[in-house]
Amino acid sequence: MSLRIALLGLLEAVGPASGYDLTKKFEHSLNHVWQAGHTQIYPELVKMAADGLVAASSEGARGRKIYTITPEGARELHTWLVEHEPVFVVRSETALQAFLLPLLPTEEAITVVERIKAGYEARLAVLDCQSRTGVGNHALRLGLAQVRIGLEWADETLAILRSG
Amino acid sequence: MSLRIALLGLLEAVGPASGYDLTKKFEHSLNHVWQAGHTQIYPELVKMAADGLVAASSEGARGRKIYTITPEGARELHTWLVEHEPVFVVRSETALQAFLLPLLPTEEAITVVERIKAGYEARLAVLDCQSRTGVGNHALRLGLAQVRIGLEWADETLAILRSG
DNA sequence: CGGTACATGTAAGACGTTACATGATTCA
DNA sequence: TGAATCATGTAACGTCTTACATGTACCG
16 A cells, blocks of 8 residues: 555656656655565556556657556545554564664674664765755655664663673 | 564563463564564464474463474574664655655645654653563663654654744 | 666565454453 | 453465566667
């Protein structure tokens, strides 16, 4: 469902686009929110077209197919956006490492937290390069805040481990 | 893979346990880190036993089966903990709603953010009840920090929407 | 002419959810 | 005795990843 919504949202936001374009958007602007590769996106667009949520144009250069959101698709998107109840589904390998940290001797735990911290720093660098305007600006603020808090957590945790 | 690690970690942390016990742990202490229901946990334990990572005792009261982590399981857990590179896979419906917020008229966007905020508040209430000691203490600090930053983001976003 | 980016797809298998199904024990 | 909790499982279906497969257009 959410993959559909993400695709409908992108089509609504940036106008008609190909599966390839949408795949790039997933890589470069949606990546801190939802993830999907082309092997998931292409078949989903076909299904969405069959369900009348998007319309596919005839093929362009290099077999390029342009999809446009239909009024029905826009309706579905709008309904989801205003009615979807937040459900907190978390599946974070980093958080799992953090959870199990006390099972390691302090020295190893420190090494693990340092690696997690480096991961957050890399992530911060990526997010810092993204445009702060246009659709996604609120989500980017959220993503940046979460990464920064991750860094704070790492420093705090290192301090605890080193003092304990 | 991560489900395995979570199960091995719990067995290491709390000692021998049944699939039922582990399911409860997932509900009550691991829920902000990883999620799995009994329909996923029971078959996984069977596979892990076949792979020699856990050992199953003979059946106890009410068909209860106790699993114990084996030395091989402990080794696998340790290796993952110290060697696993952080990969940021995010799939958050809430963040997706945030991403697409600019597609809504301001009034509707405000309603959506208020619902997201209420979700974070509910989540905070749940996390606040959890034990701050024992395995999982670091992950709990991380989870709490992330929820609090979510609340800050919601207030900030409401301010932007109301002033814009 | 060779590499890179464009552009699309399929298939197998892993992972996760929902619905269905069963039976024991405890407590009011 | 009926409800709640304990306790385990299967099956169908949906989602996601990885590997495989193919061909076009542009640039140096």
